[in-house]
Amino acid sequence: MKKKSAIHLCLVGGSVLLVAQLSLLGLLLYPHNQRHTHFLKDVETLVNITSKLRMSLVAIDSEALQHFNNQKNGVRMQCVLCETKHPATFVTLFRGLKQSDDFVSMLQEARFHVVSLQNLNPPEVPSGISINIPICYLLKRNIVIHLVLFHEREGNYWWHGGLLSDPRAISELSTFGLSVHTVQMMKTEGAFDKFETDLVDMGGIPILIPKNIPRFLHDTESSRFIECSHVLADSFHRSHGKDTTPEALRFVHRAWKLLSKAKTLLDKLGIRFWISSGTCLGYFRQCDIIPYSKDVDIGIFISDYSEKILPEFLAHGFTLKHWFGKVNDSLELSFSSGDLKLDIFFFYEDGRFLWNGGTQAKSGKKFKYVFPRFTLCWTEFLELKVRVPCETQAYIEANYGSDWFTPMTRWDWKSSPPNVRENGEWPPDEWSEVMRVYN
Template structure:
């Protein structure tokens, strides 16, 4: 029988307290140089620190002893495990409120969590002590959707961050609002990060905010136009390239109680449309950048990726895989030169 790899626990984690402006990718590169990239399991930014989970506990002790150097500065590495005691109180009369119990406990020690009801008191002893208690649900997020810590993935996230910041500056100069769309929105919503195997950046813009100088502005910013499909009146889509990473700009059209964006297959002229329920925009953060996302994010993501949106899928066909894709005719052959431009 094949042996199973022990699951990553809180004891496998370290906390790197970095200076402002240091990103997750820089920390991963420094950690990898110290203990080897193959020994990194996952990483995520939590509050003002970067938390890294390692495959072996002995690497935790190594990093705590050695620290890491990021951009020439020494960074202290701390363990995630902190000795704690969890006290469970059972058989409490119903007329005694939880806040009264908490007030009494606070007389003797600092409580890390609010006092709450015991779900299964029959299986709980009067007092139980647990050391090394995981702190909150953040660990579960990292374990469910671990960032790919390979050098290629780290480099891809660096390029995406640079491209996204550049796009935001360019569109802000044009006074064009945009939001995270498609796979980029899914990555932000599902795992608070970029999906490393998506290989591109997706943003949405309402067609009413279109400006004729948008292509020139992106070119002036150093991006090259990869393709232009459709027209302002129907299914406009722009795609730019920067450092081998593609920026897809989808324009959205309002139609009654829905909105949609178009897609075009260059070789056949076939048209597609992707239909979403109407949504408003809210502010969020991704890769240290303030960005807009659909406020009704779950509805938006489920429309595009279906009920199984939470399950990562590496094989994706933009013409058939989305839950909201519809056939939308074919561009007239006589208009292909104008409406299907590939560079």
């Protein structure tokens, strides 16, 4: 009898322990599954609302896109969409204030808490963009969703604002348990080339994602955008006037066409470039091409050099004017298109500095132009989406000194720049290789 009681007691105790373990497991798993359920319901509701308004909703959350890409390669996951970072990040195109108002009303009817952040106080006044338009929405019903608004710019690309352009951003983010550092996008203004999307199934929800996920994620890392300062440009024109003669306007138009053509070819080759020297000075100082500069200047990191540059440019109507230097030292290419010149300066690393070279053809003397290190940002220059050094003023001051605001019509490339240094001479037996000049 005592033996049976002991066995019975052991069975009961084991059952209780098993139930307790299962209950604990349920407690651990249920919140996770519950979050997935709530997440999918919130996203499904958002998809339905945007569909009714004919808005394209694109999932751009980096974690979800990476997991989806892995899943295509055979790594199975129960809920790819649920692997988003906090907050979940999506994007849609801004289609006007009327649609925006309708969208907010429908979200509120669906019991979302909605905060709209606006472009109230941008670092620079955006070209062609109102300063009070919405730039993103923060949504919460069960989960937090950050919905970024892309705006189409005149240069045929998509732009988004920076969160801090709205003075309320930090306090509004804090009510969602967020900060500027916790969001994936909009820490600064950004720009993206227009991209194609695919309609895919994520957790039973049909949703759009970028067609080329690796390319989109790469572009996101280098999407920072800065605006040309129209306030500075207005100040410059008030102080020094604006050349609107037919000759000046014709040159500016032809120089724009030259820059646009070079951009098309280098974009095709996947080569990063930025506007440099006098072209960059005109952009920074007056948001325009300097009418008396007579050429267009761009920079390329030597690490991005490609042997395809020369044949691509020659095949599309450019003529090689000169080739100075070597790929590993002071390379500079100059092309002509009609009577206009395009100079391509290649930049090299040297510790804390970057530099590009110059060569005097008649003497073989070498020169070096030294710049503090810089990163690259997108900008819109005369309706072209091009890169400039993010640290634009430091770049300009290195090349033109502190008096860069004052126009200088006389300029000696060997002595006028404050950052020029003599850099030895090319050996005479190398002249035929490093100094190729063409008529």
